[in-house]
Amino acid sequence: MISLTQSPIDTGALLAAAQQPAAGAVVLFLGITREFTDDRQTTQLSYEAHASMAETQLERLEHAARERWPLVECQIVHRLGEVPLAEASVAIVASSPHRADAFEAGRWLIDELKRDVPIWKREHYADGTTEWVHPQSEQSGAR
Amino acid sequence: MISLTQSPIDTGALLAAAQQPAAGAVVLFLGITREFTDDRQTTQLSYEAHASMAETQLERLEHAARERWPLVECQIVHRLGEVPLAEASVAIVASSPHRADAFEAGRWLIDELKRDVPIWKREHYADGTTEWVHPQSEQSGAR
Amino acid sequence: MQVTIQLFAGAREAAGADNIAVDIDDDSNYADLAEAVTAACPALAPLVAAGRFAAGDQYVDKSAAVNPAADIALIPPVSGG
Amino acid sequence: MQVTIQLFAGAREAAGADNIAVDIDDDSNYADLAEAVTAACPALAPLVAAGRFAAGDQYVDKSAAVNPAADIALIPPVSGG
Numbered sequence: 001m002i003s004l005t006q007s008p009i010d011t012g013a014l015l016a017a018a019q020q021p022a023a024g025a026v027v028l029f030l031g032i033t034r035e036f037t038d039d040r041q042t043t044q045l046s047y048e049a050h051a052s053m054a055e056t057q058l059e060r061l062e063h064a065a066r067e068r069w070p071l072v073e074c075q076i077v078h079r080l081g082e083v084p085l086a087e088a089s090v091a092i093v094a095s096s097p098h099r100a101d102a103f104e105a106g107r108w109l110i111d112e113l114k115r116d117v118p119i120w121k122r123e124h125y126a127d128g129t130t131e132w133v134h135p136q137s138e139q140s141g142a143r
Numbered sequence: 144m145i146s147l148t149q150s151p152i153d154t155g156a157l158l159a160a161a162q163q164p165a166a167g168a169v170v171l172f173l174g175i176t177r178e179f180t181d182d183r184q185t186t187q188l189s190y191e192a193h194a195s196m197a198e199t200q201l202e203r204l205e206h207a208a209r210e211r212w213p214l215v216e217c218q219i220v221h222r223l224g225e226v227p228l229a230e231a232s233v234a235i236v237a238s239s240p241h242r243a244d245a246f247e248a249g250r251w252l253i254d255e256l257k258r259d260v261p262i263w264k265r266e267h268y269a270d271g272t273t274e275w276v277h278p279q280s281e282q283s284g285a286r
Numbered sequence: 287m288q289v290t291i292q293l294f295a296g297a298r299e300a301a302g303a304d305n306i307a308v309d310i311d312d313d314s315n316y317a318d319l320a321e322a323v324t325a326a327c328p329a330l331a332p333l334v335a336a337g338r339f340a341a342g343d344q345y346v347d348k349s350a351a352v353n354p355a356a357d358i359a360l361i362p363p364v365s366g367g
Numbered sequence: 368m369q370v371t372i373q374l375f376a377g378a379r380e381a382a383g384a385d386n387i388a389v390d391i392d393d394d395s396n397y398a399d400l401a402e403a404v405t406a407a408c409p410a411l412a413p414l415v416a417a418g419r420f421a422a423g424d425q426y427v428d429k430s431a432a433v434n435p436a437a438d439i440a441l442i443p444p445v446s447g448g
Contacts, residue, residue, distance in 0.1 A: 015154055015171075021178035021228045027249070028158075028171040031367045033241060035164035047366065048295055050359055054366075056343035078366060085164045090367050097177060099253060106170070108247050110367060118340070118359075119366025120295035132296035133365035134333060164422070174448045190447065191376055193440055197447075199424035221447060233448050253448060261440075262447025263376035275377035276446035277414060 002058035002076045004049060009077050009091045018095035025099035027106040031090040033083050038143040046082045047089060050118040054078070057117045065094070065109055069101040078119055089121075091141060095124035145201035145219045147192060152220050152234045161238035166215040168242035170249040174233040176226050184269035190232060191224045193261040197221070200260045208252055212244040221254060221262055232264070249284070287312050289352060291323060292359040293330075297337070300329040310352065317348040323360065333362040368393050370433060372404060373440040374411075378418070381410040391433065398429040411431065414443040 001017075011028065018026045033045045059074050065074055072095045083089045090113065094105040121133045144160075154171065161169045176188045201219050215238045221250055228233045233256065237248040264276045290307045298304055308322040324331045331341045338345050341356035352358070371388045378381035378437045380387055389403040405412045419426050433439070 011153060015173070019173065019175050019229045019231070021176075023175055023229075024177035024230075026171075026175060028173075029242070030158070030162065030169040030171075031242070031346060032162050032166055032169060032238075033164075033168035049366070050292070050294055050340070050361065051145040053340055053343040053359070064174055086162045086166075088162070088169075095175075099172070099174070100249075103172075103246065103250050107242075108165075110242060113328075114364070114367040116345075117366050118294070118361045118364055118366065120362070121365040121367075122295070131145075132335065132362075134296050134363040136336065136363065136367055192447070193373070193375055193421070193442065196421055196424040196442075244436070257445070257448040259426075259445065260440050260444055260447050261375070263443070264446040264448075265376070276381060277377050277417065277444040278446055279417065281446065 002055065002062055004051060004054060004078050004080055006079070008080055009088045011088065011091055012025045014075055014077065014091055014093040017075060018073040018093045020072050020095065022097065023045075023095035024097050025102045026056055026095040027102040029101075029106045030088040031110065032088050033085050035085055042085070043087065043126050044082055044084050044124045045089060046122045046124065047078070047080045048120050048122070049078070049080055053118050058113070061112050062119070065105045068108075069094075069096060069105040070106055071096050071101065074105065074109075076113070078113075078117070080119070092133045099127055111139055145198060145205055147221050147223055149222070149224045150160065152222055152231045154231065154234055157218055157234055157236040160218060161216040161236045163215050163222055163238065165222070165240065166238035167240050168245045169236065169238040170242075170245040171237045172233075172249045172253055173231040174253065175231050176228050178179060178228055185228070185266055186269050187227050187267045188232060189265045189267065190223045191265070192221070192223055196261050201256070204252055204255050204260070208248045211251075212237075212248045214239050214244065214248055217248065217252075218249060219256070221256075221260070223262070231270060251256050289319065289354050289358060291319070291339075292312060292357065294359065295362060297330055297333045297360050301327050301334065306330070314352050315349050316346055319352050319358075321357045322349070330360070334360065337362040356364050370400065370435050370439060372400070372420075373438065375440065376443060378411055378414045378441050378443045381414065382408050387411070388424040395433050396430050397427055397433060400433050400439075401429070411441070415441065434445050
C-alpha cells in the first residue's frame with residue numbers, strides 16, 4: 001500500500017500492518033528532517049508532489065519490490081507540506097520471512113523513490129531563505 | 144543503549160529516541176515470531192539468556208557499531224520469556240545523517256547478535272512439543 | 287499545436303506560473319518541446335536540461351512524439367525521501 | 368581443582384540441572400574442561416562440541432587456562448534475535 005499524506009506519519013500503524021505471523025523480520029525506514037547540511041541550518045522542510053504521478057510511481061515501486069523479494073507486507077508513505085525538524089518525511093516498511101529480504105527491499109525502495117518519484121523538497125533555512133532542492137543526477141539523495 | 148526485557152518492546156520509544164535533528168535516516172529492525180518454519184507450526188517462542196554476559200556482549204556490539212558508522216542513536220532491546228506470534232523478540236534502531244550508515248549498522252548488528260549474544264530460543268510447536276534451538280554454525284539464524 | 291506544461295517546485299518558481307503554454311509543430315517530440323519551453327522562458331533552461339517530461343503519470347523519452355491530449359508536466363530533478 | 372559450569376537452554380535440559388561440577392587438573396585449559404564435562408555427562412557431548420565456554424561475560428579460547436575463580440558457563444550455539 002502506498003499513500004501521500006499531509007499529516008504526521010503513523011509509524012505504529014505501519015509496524016502493526018507489517019508484523020504478521022508469516023513474517024520473521026520487519027524493517028522500517030524513516031527519512032527525517034535533518035537540522036544541518038554541512039554548515040547550513042534547516043528549520044523545516046516542505047514537500048510538494050505531482051500527486052497523481054507520484055502515487056502511480058510509488059505503486060510501481062511497491063509492485064516491483066513484491067515481485068523481487070518475498071514480502072509479507074510493503075508500505076510506503078510520503079508526507080507533503082511542512083515537515084518540522086526530526087519528523088519523518090517518508091516511511092517505508094517491509095516484512096518478510098527472512099531478514100535479508102526486508103533489508104534489501106527497504107534499501108532498494110528508498111533509493112528508487114529518491115531517483116524517480118516526482119516529489120520535491122524545499123529547504124527553509126535559519127537565515128530566512130528558502131530553496132527548492134533539485135539535485136544534479138549523480139549527487140542525488142545521499143540521505 | 145541496550146536492554147533485556149520481559150515486557151513487550153516499546154517500538155515507539157525506540158523511534159522517538161532515534162529521531163533526532165542531527166539524523167536524516169532511521170532504520171528499525173524487528174525480529175518477530177514467525178508462525179511456520181517449513182511445515183512446522185509455531186504457537187509461541189520463549190527466550191532465555193545468560194543475562195549478564197548477554198548485556199556485556201550487546202554493549203560491545205553497540206560500541207563497535209558506533210565506532211564503525213557515524214550513528215546519532217543506536218539501541219538494541221531483546222525480549223526474554225514468552226513471545227507470542229507476530230510480536231517482536233528483538234528490536235534494533237540506528238539513526239545516522241545519511242541512510243547507508245543506518246541500514247548497514249542495523250544489518251550488521253542483527254547478524255552479530257545472532258552469532259555471538261548468549262540468548263536462546265525455544266520453539267513451542269502446535270503439536271505440543273517444545274525444542275531449544277541450537278543451530279549448527281553455518282546454518283545459523285537465517286531469519 | 288499548442289501544448290500546456292504543468293510546472294512544479296523550482297520550475298514553477300522560476301517561471302512564476304503553475305504552467306506554461308507553447309506552440310510546436312504537430313510532429314514534435316519531447317526534445318523539440320524542451321527547446322520550445324526554453325525559448326519561451328529562458329529561466330527554465332537549467333531545469334529543462336536537468337529534468338524530464340511526463341505525460342499522464344509516466345516519464346516519456348525525449349524521442350517520443352508529443353501527445354497534446356496528455357497531461358504534460360516538466361519534472362525537474364526530484365528530491366523526495 | 369573443582370570447577371562448576373553454568374548450563375543454559377538445551378544444555379540445562381540435557382543435563383537436567385542448572386550447573387555441573389567437574390574435577391580437573393590445576394593446569395587444565397578449556398579443551399580439557401570440555402573433555403571432563405563430556406565424560407561426566409555424555410548427554411552434553413553434542414552441545415559441548417558445538418558450543419563455547421565463557422568465563423565471566425567473555426568467550427574464552429579452548430587453549431586458555433581455566434580460571435576456577437571465574438563464573439564459567441557452557442554457551443551452546445545461540446539462537447537469539
